Amino acid sequence: MSDAIKHECGIAMIRLRKPTQYYIDKYGSASFAANRLYVLMQKQINRGQDGAGVANIKIDTKPGTRYISRYRSVEPSAVNFIFDKINKKYKKAKKLGGHDALSDGEWLKENIAFSGEVWLGHLRYGTHGENSIETCHPFLKQNNWRSRNLVMAGNFNMTNNEELFGKLVQLGQHPKEKTDTVTVMEKVGHFLDEENQRIFDKYKHNHTNEQLTHIIENELDVARILRRSCRDFDGGYAMAGMIGNGSAFVVRDPSGIRPAFYYADEEVIVIASEKPAIKSAFNIDFNAIKEIKPGHAIVINKDGSYSEDEILPAREKKSCSFERIYFSRGTDPGIYQERKNLGKALIPQILKAIDFDLKNTVFSYIPNTAETAFLGLIEGLDEYLVAKRKEVLLDGKPHVGDLDELLSFRPRVEKLVSKDVKLRTFITSDEDRDSMVASVYDTTYEVIRPGIDTVVVIDDSIVRGTTLEKSILTTLDKLNPKRIVIVSSAPQIRYPDCYGIDMSRMKEFIAFRAAIALIKERKMENLLEQVYESCISQPHNSENFVKQVYAPFTDEEISDKVAEIVTTSEIHAEVKVIFQTVDNLHKCIPDHSGDWYFTGDYPTTGGTRVVNRAFANYMEGKVVRAY
Numbered sequence: 001m002s003d004a005i006k007h008e009c010g011i012a013m014i015r016l017r018k019p020t021q022y023y024i025d026k027y028g029s030a031s032f033a034a035n036r037l038y039v040l041m042q043k044q045i046n047r048g049q050d051g052a053g054v055a056n057i058k059i060d061t062k063p064g065t066r067y068i069s070r071y072r073s074v075e076p077s078a079v080n081f082i083f084d085k086i087n088k089k090y091k092k093a094k095k096l097g098g099h100d101a102l103s104d105g106e107w108l109k110e111n112i113a114f115s116g117e118v119w120l121g122h123l124r125y126g127t128h129g130e131n132s133i134e135t136c137h138p139f140l141k142q143n144n145w146r147s148r149n150l151v152m153a154g155n156f157n158m159t160n161n162e163e164l165f166g167k168l169v170q171l172g173q174h175p176k177e178k179t180d181t182v183t184v185m186e187k188v189g190h191f192l193d194e195e196n197q198r199i200f201d202k203y204k205h206n207h208t209n210e211q212l213t214h215i216i217e218n219e220l221d222v223a224r225i226l227r228r229s230c231r232d233f234d235g236g237y238a239m240a241g242m243i244g245n246g247s248a249f250v251v252r253d254p255s256g257i258r259p260a261f262y263y264a265d266e267e268v269i270v271i272a273s274e275k276p277a278i279k280s281a282f283n284i285d286f287n288a289i290k291e292i293k294p295g296h297a298i299v300i301n302k303d304g305s306y307s308e309d310e311i312l313p314a315r316e317k318k319s320c321s322f323e324r325i326y327f328s329r330g331t332d333p334g335i336y337q338e339r340k341n342l343g344k345a346l347i348p349q350i351l352k353a354i355d356f357d358l359k360n361t362v363f364s365y366i367p368n369t370a371e372t373a374f375l376g377l378i379e380g381l382d383e384y385l386v387a388k389r390k391e392v393l394l395d396g397k398p399h400v401g402d403l404d405e406l407l408s409f410r411p412r413v414e415k416l417v418s419k420d421v422k423l424r425t426f427i428t429s430d431e432d433r434d435s436m437v438a439s440v441y442d443t444t445y446e447v448i449r450p451g452i453d454t455v456v457v458i459d460d461s462i463v464r465g466t467t468l469e470k471s472i473l474t475t476l477d478k479l480n481p482k483r484i485v486i487v488s489s490a491p492q493i494r495y496p497d498c499y500g501i502d503m504s505r506m507k508e509f510i511a512f513r514a515a516i517a518l519i520k521e522r523k524m525e526n527l528l529e530q531v532y533e534s535c536i537s538q539p540h541n542s543e544n545f546v547k548q549v550y551a552p553f554t555d556e557e558i559s560d561k562v563a564e565i566v567t568t569s570e571i572h573a574e575v576k577v578i579f580q581t582v583d584n585l586h587k588c589i590p591d592h593s594g595d596w597y598f599t600g601d602y603p604t605t606g607g608t609r610v611v612n613r614a615f616a617n618y619m620e621g622k623v624v625r626a627y
């Protein structure tokens, strides 16, 4: 993606089902779990670079000893930073316990932090609150009763955070922050307290308090806690938690918006946001990794047993298609194929845009995320050529000279766009910024014929269009092509996301800017006022009023306007922009039909509220998140 957007978070959980000694004996390593968690997190680094965190719980330690450890970091290489610190603990073990310390599981657990059975890692891209070490997950809710401690981390965004926050205040609580992670944790924490109390009250007459502690720890009904907590959530979530007694869970929203996968055998239970991470860390069969069902939770009990429990009735599955288009790692076999299909599906539109003139067209892609779609596109062109050849051979009688050309012709493919520098544009002044942005991309000279060739370049998606306008088009135009066709493997992004991607301001979308430009051109400003009126007078209506802004225009009109906006006066070439159709998106990615950013159809009522609020914010000139 050429426009950098903030997106996603990643979770990684490991539960060791055997005592530490087992792994030392079998794998020859005291840091078996730490090493695996490190790989799980590194392989999901694409999901969050604002910060990271790791927490660990030791089960059944003696009173008076620490059993929860946590490190968080906002360093540029946060994951490495954290694991370096964890490694130091293991180095310290040698100093403290001598050479054999690392082969004595029990000694390790008694003396060294981060040697427990339950591990939770998190990678963060913030969607709520600021970016500081305090907003990095996992969050901790501490208590002197072991089973009242809660550690949470998630890939989520709630659309009704204000309401959830208000309910906590009504309960008489005083949350220390307004960020959604605190709100969610306090909510779960509240019901965890109640569950502790319920079991306490049930047995208090026949047992001592010390006995009660053990009964509570073994009887804690985590699914019950989650059922009571998640009732009020409106959002997309894959939320992970560990409880001080050693129980753990990952719960997924009823529409399956955010991804979550798990694997279990007799040694470990592993849960992560992406399949390839689990595959790499544990080198197991891809088919052994399962998706957590929407509305369900994997609940791991203190004794290491686990189940997949229904928490809320599943709704129509609306898993985020952006995960497949761009966010998740393309090494997942399903995602890889889907991305190729997206590239292939664009062929008819591309051929039309280049007047079927393949001889004078050069194909290329924006690194790094559009490569797979590009491979599909080229495969599609090959298929088109095969069909064409067949047609010519069957219908006509080509001359021998033509035949050579007919058989040997290949689409012209070049690497035209290179990404050179990762510029931190925010540190420069505005004027400087344009020239800085312009130098992010570079091109390959002398491979296209000036004034003759058309250049087709595919990107996975176009959000703001800024990089396109300020860098990619100016760079490509230096080659003097006749025409530049920019192709997006995703449809037009018309509406905000509110389920984990930080794009909730209408003005950020080039498709929205195009619609506004068309409205102004056609003197339809009244429409904007009407939509605004509806948005503010009916804030709880379940209708997405913003659809009316796009309704008067065809997809092509919007695409053409997008092309016009990104073509500055310095560009000499003719510029066209092509977007994937929503129909083709669904054909290419059939099992992830979440498409609200393209269609405006939100799977939760909170989502619709967000889009209407985002539009009202735009009209009022407020540059704030709409949730």
Ligand SMILES: NC(=O)CC[C@H](N)C(=O)O
Binding pocket: 007, 008, 009, 124, 125, 126, 127, 128, 129, 135, 154, 155, 156, 157, 158, 180, 181, 500, 501
């Ligand atoms: N991208 C995410 O999942 C973000 C999680 C959470 N809302 C935060 O901002 O920390």
